[in-house]
Amino acid sequence: MSINVYPKTVELKDGRSIILRPFVRNDAQALHAFLKAIPEEDRLFLRHDVRDPEVVQKWMEELDSNNVIPLLAVDDDQVVGIGRIHLLTHGWMQHVGHMRLITARTHRHQGLGGLIARELVALAESRNLEKLQCHVIEDDTAALRMCQTLGFETAGVLRGMVKDQRGTKRNLAILVSDVANLGEALDDWIQDSMVPAYRVPGACVG
Ligand SMILES: CC(C)(COP(=O)(O)OP(=O)(O)OC[C@H]1O[C@@H](n2cnc3c(N)ncnc32)[C@H](O)[C@@H]1OP(=O)(O)O)[C@@H](O)C(=O)NCCC(=O)NCCS
Numbered sequence: 001m002s003i004n005v006y007p008k009t010v011e012l013k014d015g016r017s018i019i020l021r022p023f024v025r026n027d028a029q030a031l032h033a034f035l036k037a038i039p040e041e042d043r044l045f046l047r048h049d050v051r052d053p054e055v056v057q058k059w060m061e062e063l064d065s066n067n068v069i070p071l072l073a074v075d076d077d078q079v080v081g082i083g084r085i086h087l088l089t090h091g092w093m094q095h096v097g098h099m100r101l102i103t104a105r106t107h108r109h110q111g112l113g114g115l116i117a118r119e120l121v122a123l124a125e126s127r128n129l130e131k132l133q134c135h136v137i138e139d140d141t142a143a144l145r146m147c148q149t150l151g152f153e154t155a156g157v158l159r160g161m162v163k164d165q166r167g168t169k170r171n172l173a174i175l176v177s178d179v180a181n182l183g184e185a186l187d188d189w190i191q192d193s194m195v196p197a198y199r200v201p202g203a204c205v206g
Contacts, residue, residue, distance in 0.1 A: 138173045
């Protein structure tokens with residue numbers, strides 16, 4: 001899929017229209033505002049303290065590399081979701097991407113996470129990635145269920161592997177899937193869960 005297909009408009013279950021597009025350097029302020037507003041319950045399970053301005057700065061620096069596929073969900077000029085795939089450009093895991101995403105509480109349970117994931121999977125296919133993985137803290141029910149619903153399978157759980165934002169050790173679940181299977185699983189999920197809000201065929205309403 002070409003980057004030229006953006007911006008794309010998708011429709012949530014409640015009818016809200018959301019723009020999906022890659023993020024660019026000019027989005028730094030809006031991104032920071034979104035990340036700063038993430039409540040502690042969510043931050044607890046995230047890899048970084050996303051309130052730290054250095055996080056956005058690092059994300060912006062990554063835009064210059066080929067190692068990230070960045071996607072932003074925007075509602076009325078406000079960032080309401082972020083999705084990224086991290087990839088390696090050399091070595092034995094260059095066929096594997098690492099997917100991360102987060103949606104605003106105001107927009108949850110409306111299919112936004114799934115729609116961002118579907119878009120990222122299409123972008124992963126266009127970059128010839130063969131597998132995607134997600135790392136989630138085992139207690140993060142929403143993230144775990146979402147990954148499983150969207151077609152990922154738990155490949156393993158590393159006990160006590162990570163420390164949450166409070167410093168408590170947690171189990172890290174590694175979920176993986178073939179990119180090709182994910183595309184199909186996500187299309188099935190869209191058919192079952194998003195239709196009629198989401199019009200098929202095609203990954204997103206253009
Ligand atoms: C996980 C997260 C991205 C889900 O976002 P969302 O926009 O609510 O997701 P969707 O509405 O597309 O839900 C997709 C599926 O995930 C599952 N799901 C989502 N939230 C869930 C919850 N709280 N409990 C159980 N299942 C849940 C459901 O199966 C849902 O499909 P369905 O509505 O057809 O049943 C969101 O809760 C979040 O940002 N959490 C904090 C950050 C995080 O943990 N990110 C994950 C790292 S990859």
